[in-house]
Amino acid sequence: MGSTPGRLLMVTIPDQALVHAAGEYAHGDISLDATERLEDPRVGQLVRMLSEEEQGIFQADRLFTESVTQALAALLIRTRGTSRNFQPVPSGGLAPAQLRRVVDYMRAHLDRELSLAELAEEAKLSPPYFGQMFLRSTGQTPHRFLLGLRIDRAKEMLRAPWVRMMDVSLACGFKTQQHFSRTFRIFCSLSPRAYRNQVLN
Template sequence: MAKRSLTPLVDPSEFLDERLTLYPAALTSKGSAWDGIIAVEQRRKPACILESPALLTHFVGIRIGPPGGVVQKRDGRIHRGYETVGDIVIMPAGLPGEWCIEDATDGLHLSLAPVLLERVALQNELANPDTLQLVDCFQVRDAVIEHIGLALRAELATSGGADRLLGEALATALALRLIRRYSTARTSVSDYLGGLSKRRLRRVIDYIDAHLEEPLRLSELAGQAGLSPYHFCRLFKQATGITPHQCVIRRRVERAKRLLQQPEATIADVAFRCGFSSQSHLSRHFRQLVGVAPRTFQTH
């Protein structure tokens, strides 16, 4: 993957919307060593109506207080639910929202700068950072996110968030979870331990066959499977036993065998029509896979 310049992390705590923080925070990470990594706040919210403009950060809300009814409205959608302890809201940056909180409760608010998710996605080859988007979620259960949030709250309560390394580790773990489960890159490698699914593998093979005469790039094939080049190579080999490059060569040689059986076919023309750079390029791979030279194959 080509190297990409990374924007320095900014302080998410600067972007906590005032209309979401009208009520005193029992705990806050603002001013702690976590500034620039993740903003964490615990707040008591009475029964009320809240509006939030489009935030500059991704927002994760975890209900930690008494259960109660909540009506949420975002992006033209309305969700009415009865939330219990552990229910989670995920709101992407740039998306305004409205809440009608029917019963007083305590919430844990986590805010992450989008550049943190982009950096984690790039470093772990999970998605294209330029197109990565979180999925808006009204009410989900996720034990991993809940445990990360509670660990952040516990560290904040005991040490004031002074341990920057722990904050970085937990923020990175949260970013990984959001990318893998609640984003446009939510399909993770763990979902394909046996290799590519048959449907995805068929899509890749069909793409190869349709573009054999062209210079095929690994990024193009990976894009057909919806994976990073690194993960695509691993899963493709798990599924087929060969690398993507070896597969392309074999498909080109198979097409060459069919074309060589046609009357008046020349080896140079067949090489061109199968995507080989030259006649000698075709001959070398043809001998390796078929055992004879193209001309010998053609005359028998």
């Protein structure tokens, strides 16, 4: 019988991501349990997202990569970490003032790439803890929420017929017009040009 060739994917998690994650769940030393086979759909999903980004399927920005990497580190620490001093993850989310500061910061910097660290700084939290609390507060990752804000800004700009598509794309923080068009279509089920025509007509 013939066999289907397998695919090997090597993922390296930066030490800093693991250190941040370990600091949230334990005090002192922490180690990851060795395992020959790790079957966890959550890990699989995160690794698949990183793989697709690496292949260029998504033109992801720094915030996307950092958020997924940090989520993967936190998941591994929680599920495979060993320490005598584990701390439970607090329930709830960001305080209203924290969330407002972060969202205001996002809106003020929609035209440039943002990092998880600088958003966490606005909330005065560590990056991994901020990512979890933001998700609990909004139901979305920081990256997905930021994309939503960018699309909202794009819709406003598209209502002005004299604004060029390229200018809309750059003002909303998209690297290329293709990336902008693809993301806009995902959120709105039509292209930016079709949206503009629909609004103006």
